[in-house]
Amino acid sequence: MNLPQPILLRVEESRRIHPSFQRVVFRGDGLSRVPENCAGLHIKLFFPAPGQDSLTLPVRRETGIEWPPSDKRPVSRTFSIRACDRQQEKLTVDFVLHPEPGIASDWAANANPGDLLGLAGPGEVTLYDPEAPVQYLIGDLSALPALEAVAEEMPASTDIRVFIELPEGVESRPEWFRGDNIRVSYLVQQYDPESELLPLLRAEGIDPEATGVSLAGEHRTVVALRAWLRSLGLPKPRLYAVPYWRFGDDEEAYHADRHEVMDN
Ligand SMILES: Cc1cc2nc3c(=O)[nH]c(=O)nc-3n(C[C@H](O)[C@H](O)[C@H](O)COP(=O)(O)OP(=O)(O)OC[C@H]3O[C@@H](n4cnc5c(N)ncnc54)[C@H](O)[C@@H]3O)c2cc1C
Incomplete structure (x- = not known):
């Protein structure tokens, strides 16, 4: 079975669109797997844990996710797809810059072009029924x-x-x-x-x-x-x-x- 593996994302653009939001546009080989109607789909992002200077991604096996050893294990957080461009393999995520420190929020506040994150997903949950008037x-x-x-x-x-x-x-x-x-x-x-x-x-x-x-x-x-x-x-x-x-x-x-x- 050919399971979709976590992929690396590279920051292409990062900007403060509101005092509470950092918009980050990523590019990554494999983003064409994101479906066309991608609004709000759930994704997992992998961040380097404090003290790690590189990012090691987990691997998806038929038996489940295989994580790197604890000193290399990334921190994972769930986010939503704000926008996607499948042809150009680009993905946009809006990160809340919340007042309490947090791995994801702090990462986003300081994100710069070239920075790397990992991505798994998107998941299959859809957020709405287009038939509802x-x-x-x-x-x-x-x-x-x-x-x-x-x-x-x-x-x-x-x-x-x-x-x-x-x-x-x-x-x-x-x-x-x-x-x-x-x-x-x-x-x-x-x-x-x-x-x-x-x-x-x-x-x-x-x-x-x-x-x-x-x-x-x-x-x-x-x-x-x-x-x-x-x-x-x-x-x-x-x-x-x-x-x-x-x-x-x-x-x-x-x-x-x-x-x-x-x-x-
Ligand atoms: C399906 C799904 C989709 C999501 N989509 C998005 C998204 O697109 N954008 C987004 O920003 N978040 C999104 N979230 C929420 C995000 O995963 C959490 O807010 C997460 O805790 C952020 O991680 P962190 O490392 O910044 O903070 P953590 O380390 O998890 O938390 C640190 C501290 O910050 C507080 N905190 C966490 N989030 C918030 C918040 N939003 N407001 C105020 N305080 C907070 C915690 O209570 C804690 O005290 C989504 C979550 C799910 C499950």
Whole structure:
């Protein structure tokens, strides 16, 4: 069996597109394997661990992933495809520059052309059902790249309603979610969906027969909203609900719990 192996990505361009975002455009041999409708697809990125001066990638075997020995093992983080150009083998990722130190965020803040990362994926999960005439896109900064990409890829006939929670003091941009078919609400991120976000969504009167939802972001909000959306009877293929991170935990501490949430 010919398994798609992790590949090396080289930074072609890196720029601060917002005080909270670094946009990095990568080039890599093998990026033509990214499917055409790539909006928001999940990818794993491999970063050199602290103290490592080179990057060693894992290898995919039929039995699973074979990691390099611990002193060479890279750090892995999950990100979303913001844009892809399969012909030119280019891939764009928008990294949140969050206030707490983090391997990925710190790497992105200092990324320069020529820097190397590893990539596995993309995974096969799709973020939306193009057949749903009404689509809710709900998330925070970590979900913004995926949700923006999804909004751009959706049919122009889709009635798109966006709810984004932004950390206090972080401002939205007019270029986010542009289109006559898109209505956007920005809220201050509360880590407590009952305080504002859920009441607003309840007031929307969501019709489960006609609606799709793409929901991602901080753990507590995603878990609470997913339970409520399921209680409305939203069909499974029309509900993408994935917690992307958890306040107070790095990815190593949160990883197993995320998988438990996803398995439920
Ligand atoms: C499917 C999927 C797609 C994702 N797509 C993207 C994407 O496109 N862009 C993106 O930036 N992130 C994305 N994320 C989230 C990203 O993987 C996490 O934010 C990850 O923790 C970042 O790694 P780090 O090394 O910077 O921080 P870590 O070392 O994991 O965490 C360090 C500290 O920072 C905090 N922290 C982590 N993320 C955030 C955040 N977003 N805001 C505030 N504090 C934070 C942690 O709670 C911890 O205290 C995605 C996650 C998943 C599962």
